[in-house]
Amino acid sequence: MSDLKTVLGEAVEAAFAAEGVPAELARVTPSDRPDLADFQSNGALAAAKRVGKNPREIATAVAERLKSDPRLASVEIAGPGFINLKLTDAALADRANAVAADPRTGAETLAEPRKVIVDYGGPNVAKPMHVGHLRASIIGESIKRIYRFRGDTVVGDAHFGDWGYQMGLLIGAVCDENPEIAALVDQLNATGDVADEIPDAFRAVTLADLDRLYPLAAAKGKEDLTYRDRARKLTADLQAHKPGCYVLWRQFRAVTQVALERDFHALGVDFDWWKGESDADPLIPEMVAELDAKGLLVDDQGARIVRVAREGDKRELPPLLVVSSEGSAMYGTTDLATILDRKRAFGPDLVIYCVDQRQADHFEIVFRAAYLAGYAAEGQLEHIGFGTMNGPDGKPFKTREGGVLKLNDLIEMTRGKARERLHEAGLGENLPESEFEEIASKVAVAALKFADLQNFRGTSYVFDLDRFTSFEGKTGPYLLYQAVRVKSLLRKAETEGAAAGPVTVAEPAERDLVLTLDAFETALAEAYDKKAPNALAEHAYRLSQAFSKFYAACPILVAAPPVRGSRLTLAAAVLRQLETALDLLGIAVPERM
């Protein structure tokens, strides 16, 4: 079952072919002029240029052939050669019935599914997540769901930052502050014993400690070369699995895990793999040896690098730093080893890295190295960058004090606002406390996610809590409200014993609604192809609006049975499609509000 755009596209293609003009140009799109038509094809203009004929002549000949199509109510030529197509009410009703009967409400699946890894979230061990992780989590989660829904086999991987210089910094800082820990680290390092149980002295280290120490240590490392060198040495010690460093590091991971799970859970973000940089560590020695054997590894200023510059580059791309002069792995090293690890473990056709746009160069370098090493085929690695979430000043979001806002605080803040809004509107007042809290959480998540995903990921946007949590306008809460309104309607229909029936189309609002339902497949395909959830967000909003207009213009429960049945079928189809679309954005809908 294809959408109308595709079906009409095939019809116009056939007409083009029959006229002897290139059929591949016969693209049908939704009409730019809904007052004139449902769909249009601009192919005659492109074809005219290609074959050197008058576009209106081609359009007229094609239109003549299309007029016999029983699904079309009218075929008209406009302007320089646009072909305007209007469907019959019966054709729309057929499509509506098909969408309503389809569990996927009209969304197609891929003919050739692929194996895909989506790498997103990017939390760091020993550091609480902050607003910077919000976009990666929201966008990555949505892309993962979209790919999976289309039929790919998809794995989402959190890819912790747990193996770099910041770990050495923290080991040093914790030891400086606590002599007991320092002594134990030295002792374990010396004896070579790796304890199964983390010693109590290490267990005393909390996430708050790490959170407090890291900024200080990072700052000191920038100024004090001795301090920095020691941290780098400790990083190398950790990577060499020196027991004291390694066991202390396990404590860092453990205390971080709890907070990360809480934050991701609150956002409705979930991973199939909770892997980190450290998981790729065991592959590094053989990888380095292999790079060396392939002649890719070059000694340079005490470090070992892979040169990735290519002929025709507009600028000189830095090399990939594989082994630092200290002997430690850099983040590019673990990223490359991770590619190898994933190739062996899963064999992905595509890996999508959903990471801040600022790391574009880094990924280009790593990808090139991976292609050179034969760890992936050209094009199988793709960085999907995104802009920053900014404050009212247009600069990356900061707290009033100028610090970084923790993700957990942001979520709490948004929930508080959601409760406030619900109370203002007098919603959910008679509901039990637990359900009200559930609703407030869903409203908060919908507000944050929809505000993010309605923008194209590449651009930055301004964070405005009041606007995001508003129930009016193009917001997440508005969409939830619309969905809940349909649920309420369908519940009422059930208690009244009103049954759904075949769809008929008569009113303009019904036509528009069916055309919008039909457009789901196009929106989904675009979101998939361009890795752009905003296409789906836009569709969800249009669908809600189309329904709201229909709801206002067409009484449902009080209508006579055949019409009532038709409208109930439409309402049920809208609800399922809307919930599907929202689910693909990572947004869950409550039962009532």
Add this chain to the structure above:
RNA sequence: GCGCCCGUAGCUCAACCGGAUAGAGCAUCCGCCUUCUAAGCGGACGGUUGCAGGUUCGAGUCCUGCCGGGCGCGCCA
């Protein structure tokens, strides 16, 4: 300095391979609740798509230059 991204309505953002009259939301103004959740619906107002050229029958979209903003440029991630 070199490179990448961005500049669209008062504000926040869209715009399907280059197509008709550049669309939404907010804000402002005017209507609509004895009727299924009015957190809604209808209407009005609002634009030299940063500037200047070029390609094209046709440019927000492609090319060149300039102005303005953001970001990146090997031992942090």
